[in-house]
Amino acid sequence: MKTLLKLLNKYSYVLVFLVLETIAIVLLSNHNYYQHSRILNTNREITGYIYDRIDGTREYLSLKMTNEILVSENSNLRNKLADISLNKTELSIAEVQRLSYYTPARIVHSTVHKQLNYLTINKGRKQGVMRDMAVISEEGIVGIVLESSPNFATILPIINRDFRLSTKIKKNNFTGILHWDGNSPQQAVLNEIPYHADVQIGDTVITSGFSAIFPEGLHVGTISDYSLKEGNFYSIHIQLGTNFNNLFYVNVIKNYLQEEQRILEEKIKQ
Amino acid sequence: MIRIVGRNIIRFLVLLLIQVLVLDNILINAYLNPYFYVLFIVLMPFETPRWLLLVTAFMLGISVDLFTNTLGMHAFATVFMAFLRPWILSIFAPRDGYEPDTFPRVFYYGFNWFLRYSLVMVFLHHIALFYIEVFHFQDFLSTFLRVILSTLLTTSTIILSQYFIYRK
Known part of the structure; x- marks a missing residue:
């Protein structure tokens, strides 16, 4: 018994090391986007808030460019509007059921030069942003919503090794x-x-x-x-x-038919 | 004693904030990522109990993880580095050992000693971090290049900090 205690005492350091590394590995392997985690949600609210404050500065510095993007987006939309009023008859089917709904959001934090990059936006569950929604920008697709908390959401962008x-x-x-x-x-x-x-x-x-x-x-x-x-x-x-180096505003798409397609596909699997 | 503990707690918080609010937002290149927060482990007093070193390393790593959405990754690398620290300190120990009331800094042990010591520590941290990040050995060389370049960048920032912030 005494020798055992002595041995434990001698190697307690290695033991602590192994326990901590095991915790790290378990966290690492469990933390993928299929798992919801309460801790992470609370954490997103806090870090999201901090990033939101900090981001104000970054935003000021890029106001001019943001303006230009908004102007060009505006004119694009005007053009589309003009097209629609021309071809109104062809749109009757789309009017019966609106297929998707766009929610604008601002990026409050992003990483670009890591292997596992993530973006955080300032819209969450309260604004109807849920996981698995698509995120696009004016120039193309951005990524998929991983998790959302009441006021923020984390996005898995194309530039993440887990993205497919x-x-x-x-x-x-x-x-x-x-x-x-x-x-x-x-x-x-x-x-x-x-x-x-x-x-x-x-x-x-x-x-x-x-x-x-x-x-x-x-x-x-x-x-x-x-x-x-x-x-x-x-x-x-x-x-x-x-x-991604210069991304400030995105749109989150709610696809009204997504649920229907998913249910249908799951039926086939069974 | 209390003063040293207090100073370390403040250093912990300051380095964490610098890392997540400033350095993680500086985008240089996919091959150059500074992880300045490891300075905390580098500067821990010589007499720190080894278990305490591991626990604080874990807390530091997990705090960085919470901000970067990579739960466990930085924690793993930081604990790994902290585990090997006593061994590295004993390798680089001066002939008469480390004197009481001194800290592992340029001011006490000179530029050469500090450069070698911090370079090895940062390298160990980065090699664990970057290989955990890609999680396979397919792109072994490109990941290794990333380790080397980032190690050089982090070490330079750490050395610079010794002259700007910790002059004494």
């Missing part, structure tokens, strides 16, 4: 999986395009609509480079439309 999205090439509808290789925040990789597809530099890549999160046809980016991998697939580099 089904996308397609606009001109020929070949679909593939978009992911991020962890190098440049301006580039992502598109895999699983078969090699008989006609791929050109400059082709537009859009969302495929297969995932129920993103509606079909949203701009993702353009092809900047491609090579033939071993096997029969291309490895394509995409120049992302969204500039």
